[in-house]
Amino acid sequence: MDFLIFEAPILMVQATLDGILIGILFALIAYGMALQWGVMNIINIAQGDLVILGGYIAYSMYLAGIHPSWGVIVSPIIMFFVGWGLYKLVINKVVDRDLFISILATFGIAIVFQQLMNFIFGADVVVAQSGYGTTMLFDNVVTLPHSTIFSAVISVIYAIVLVIYMRKSKLGRAIRATAQNARAAKILGVDTEKVYAATFGINAALCGVAGALIAITFTLHPYVGLPYTVRSFMIVIVAGLGNLPAVAISGMGLGVFEEFADYILGTEFRIGSVFMLLVIILVFRRFKLSRKREYLK
Amino acid sequence: MKQKDLTLYAGLIILGLAAPFIFSGFKVQLTILCVLIVLAMTWNLQGGEMGYNSFGNILFYGLGMYLCASVQVGMFFPLAEWTESGGEKTFVHTTTQFFQGMGVGLLVAAIVPTIVAGLIGYAILGLRGHYFAICTLGLGIAAGEIAGGIEIIGAGQGFTTPPFPKDIVDPEARGQFFYFLSFAMLILTFIFVKWIYGSRFKLILNAIRDNEDKAEAMGIQTMKYKIVGWMVSAFFCGLAGGIMGGLIGYIDSTDVAFDGREMGVFMVLMAILGGKGTLWGPVIGASLFHFLKEGFWTLILGWQYVALGVLIVVIVIYFPEGLMGWLREKYPQRFGEVIDEKDRKAQVELK
Numbered sequence: 001m002d003f004l005i006f007e008a009p010i011l012m013v014q015a016t017l018d019g020i021l022i023g024i025l026f027a028l029i030a031y032g033m034a035l036q037w038g039v040m041n042i043i044n045i046a047q048g049d050l051v052i053l054g055g056y057i058a059y060s061m062y063l064a065g066i067h068p069s070w071g072v073i074v075s076p077i078i079m080f081f082v083g084w085g086l087y088k089l090v091i092n093k094v095v096d097r098d099l100f101i102s103i104l105a106t107f108g109i110a111i112v113f114q115q116l117m118n119f120i121f122g123a124d125v126v127v128a129q130s131g132y133g134t135t136m137l138f139d140n141v142v143t144l145p146h147s148t149i150f151s152a153v154i155s156v157i158y159a160i161v162l163v164i165y166m167r168k169s170k171l172g173r174a175i176r177a178t179a180q181n182a183r184a185a186k187i188l189g190v191d192t193e194k195v196y197a198a199t200f201g202i203n204a205a206l207c208g209v210a211g212a213l214i215a216i217t218f219t220l221h222p223y224v225g226l227p228y229t230v231r232s233f234m235i236v237i238v239a240g241l242g243n244l245p246a247v248a249i250s251g252m253g254l255g256v257f258e259e260f261a262d263y264i265l266g267t268e269f270r271i272g273s274v275f276m277l278l279v280i281i282l283v284f285r286r287f288k289l290s291r292k293r294e295y296l297k
Numbered sequence: 298m299k300q301k302d303l304t305l306y307a308g309l310i311i312l313g314l315a316a317p318f319i320f321s322g323f324k325v326q327l328t329i330l331c332v333l334i335v336l337a338m339t340w341n342l343q344g345g346e347m348g349y350n351s352f353g354n355i356l357f358y359g360l361g362m363y364l365c366a367s368v369q370v371g372m373f374f375p376l377a378e379w380t381e382s383g384g385e386k387t388f389v390h391t392t393t394q395f396f397q398g399m400g401v402g403l404l405v406a407a408i409v410p411t412i413v414a415g416l417i418g419y420a421i422l423g424l425r426g427h428y429f430a431i432c433t434l435g436l437g438i439a440a441g442e443i444a445g446g447i448e449i450i451g452a453g454q455g456f457t458t459p460p461f462p463k464d465i466v467d468p469e470a471r472g473q474f475f476y477f478l479s480f481a482m483l484i485l486t487f488i489f490v491k492w493i494y495g496s497r498f499k500l501i502l503n504a505i506r507d508n509e510d511k512a513e514a515m516g517i518q519t520m521k522y523k524i525v526g527w528m529v530s531a532f533f534c535g536l537a538g539g540i541m542g543g544l545i546g547y548i549d550s551t552d553v554a555f556d557g558r559e560m561g562v563f564m565v566l567m568a569i570l571g572g573k574g575t576l577w578g579p580v581i582g583a584s585l586f587h588f589l590k591e592g593f594w595t596l597i598l599g600w601q602y603v604a605l606g607v608l609i610v611v612i613v614i615y616f617p618e619g620l621m622g623w624l625r626e627k628y629p630q631r632f633g634e635v636i637d638e639k640d641r642k643a644q645v646e647l648k
Contacts, residue, residue: 043427093614099427100350101613104569107562108609115602226438233431272442278435279421286423296428 014142015259021148023255025210025217027248028155029228030235031162032206038241039179039199040095042102048228049113050204054079054211055220056121059128062215068128071212072154076205083204087197095196110225117222128215151213158209162202163244175199227271234278237285237296310484317476324472328544330587331479332537335486336560337567337579339533342490344565345573346499347526348506349422353433354534355561356440357414359554361406361535362542363450366458368405369398369543380451392462399543406539407532414531418524425509434557441555456548475544482540486533487580493529494576502526503574562609570612572621581620 033047044050057078058071090109094102132146166172177185178195186192210228214220235254239246254277261273282296289295317324336358344350370379374388390398417436424432450456461471493499501522504512513519538554548554555561563586571582594601616623624631 043431090610090614097617100430101617103350103427103430104565104613105610108606108613110606111558111562111609112603112606115600115606119599230431230435230438237428266446268446269443272439272446275435275439275442279432279439282424282428282432282435283420286420286428290423295423295425297425 010142011263012260013137015263016256017142017144018148019256019259020252021152021255022217022258023252024152024155024248025213025251026228026231026235026254027251028159028206029210030232030239030247030251031159031244032203032210033229033232034236034239034241034247035175035206036199036203037236039175040091040196041099042091042094043099043106043233044203045103045106045229046110046113046225047106047203047207047232048225048230049110049117050079050083050207050225051211051214051228052220052222052225053082053113053117054204054208055128055215056117056211057208058212058215059121059126059220062128068130068212068216069150071128071215072158072209075208075212076158077208079208079211080201080205083201083207084197086204087200091200092193092196110229114222114225121220121222123222125219125221127219130216132216145217147217151217154209154213158206159244159248162206171195171198227274230275230278234274234281238281313480313483317473321469321472324469324476325544326587326591328472328476328479329541330584331476331483332541332544333563333567333587334580334583335479335483335533335537336564337571337583338486338490339530340564341568341571341573341575341579342493342502343526343530345568345575345578346502346506347523348509349425349523349527350430350565351433351527351530352430352557352561352565353435353437354530354564355437355555355557356433357410357531357534358538358541358560359437359440359444359550359556360410360413361538362548362554363444363456364409364535365399365402365406365539366456366542366548367450368402369395369459372398372401377449380449380456390459390462392464395459395462398459403536403539407536410531410535410538411528414528415524418527419520422520422523422527437555437557437561441551441557444555445550451548451550455550455553458542458546458548460546475540479537479540479544482533482536489529489533491576498522498525506574562605566609566612569617569619572619572623572625575619575621578619578621585620 029047029051033044036042036044054071054075057075058068061071061074062068086109090105091102094105130147130150132150134146135144136142137144166176174185174190174195175198177188177190178192178199182192185195211220231254235247235250238250254274257277258270258274262270265273285296316327320327336354340351340354343354367376369390370376370388373390373394379388421429421432421436444450461474465471501512501517504515504517505519505523509519542548542554545553567583567586568579569582570586571580572578590601593604597604618626
């Protein structure tokens, strides 16, 4: 076996750069997951499918002749209402239940979403052409597409806006209060039902942004949602709930890991390596905690 | 055993033996039903009784499928050439070779996943609740993705299992062979699970489900029993996978073997539909699910996954206790847990 990446070390720069820029996007999705996990105590397997749905919204704008970059504004607005509706339909019945129930129920939602997207948009791999150029670095060896820079910048902007919103606004305060203690918040007059719906809507909106960016930078396919779910889950368990800098760093770390795995193991093992990394991280944490006779809660 | 139970079991066995002759057009469906019941029962042993809800039992199922086919081919012919391109046309199994290979293959397909479960069990079963569920989900999908990249077992283009020997001219023979094979497996599984239900092992699994820390404090080596419980699941999943591989005749890494989107969810769903933590629940759940699936799948062609997703959501939200749970609530005298009069009095005194 010959590893191209060790023969041409400049490719490491490429992999690292790509990884960091993608990782910011993963971190954005993971932040949404951490939000709903922390506030509502549910694990949303359909997270990745919400992302893909957001991407398809941007893609259909592209088909209609609008520049897909506007998707980063339109997609979250639509996805917010999708999330809100999803909450009212299904999620509100699983909030107080066992986590396993939420996993299975959202798994069901994920299957429905995948299939509906398959019907509407077809099973082809699609990409929304943004028409952004590419910068060549280091004698044209390292490529830096402007679309990935665009996606990273937009992700950072959305993350900052969200953090400020959570700190300053009334709804943000209510969400944080509910996350700390739902019962106490209810007693003090917070409409927790509305807070939950808004949280899920915000999460879906974040997925919408991420999806629109993925539509521009990568490819879309109805069945590739689950890897995004797993990536965000992984980032959340490494970074913890509600620790934004850690989420960003572990997101970038995951991105870099993936790019390197892509070069070293081959593209066919890329998704497999993501899932294996999840298993390895969980097992590593479990052994670390079991020394103190504790377990992951 | 009571007279009534004996009649029931005898009736079911006779029905099972006669089924392929009565419904001779549905032999494949009946075979799949047997496999589904086995998967649901063994999932229930671990998900329902032990409380470790695994999405990853598909790992053992797919492993068994690949192992059985690989052994069946590898015993007589070079595996790499078989999978490379249309090997089933160049190399032909004779009748004895086919059945020898099948026998050894099933043995390997059952034993290796059990060993794998034992080896990874210590690491994975230390996780609890939803972490365990997500970790096993990851394992199952990772296995599919990795199997899809390995050349010797056909990589992405799949693996054709040895076709049924041509010397046997009877067109019914193939269907009957696989049906009776899976029916035998079903009986074996049922006897084994029933035996477990009457043993102390089941009580320990229940103790782990209800409160693992307390169980450990009572002096039960929970890890040991958890691993054994998982190994039992793995054994039967591997066996079922081996039979399914032979029946389908073609193995694809993500769509047939490590099919987390179908089989992996089905086994969880069937157990929940019938009622987790009961002996008969998974059997009823699997039969009902298979009947509904095959009955309505063709009517809603194209929409079956939407229907499946909606079904999952509805079952999980509205019937988390399943059919048996509902019956228990409705008719506690007949279906409820049997509690000794003495035990109940002791309970009352404690309160």
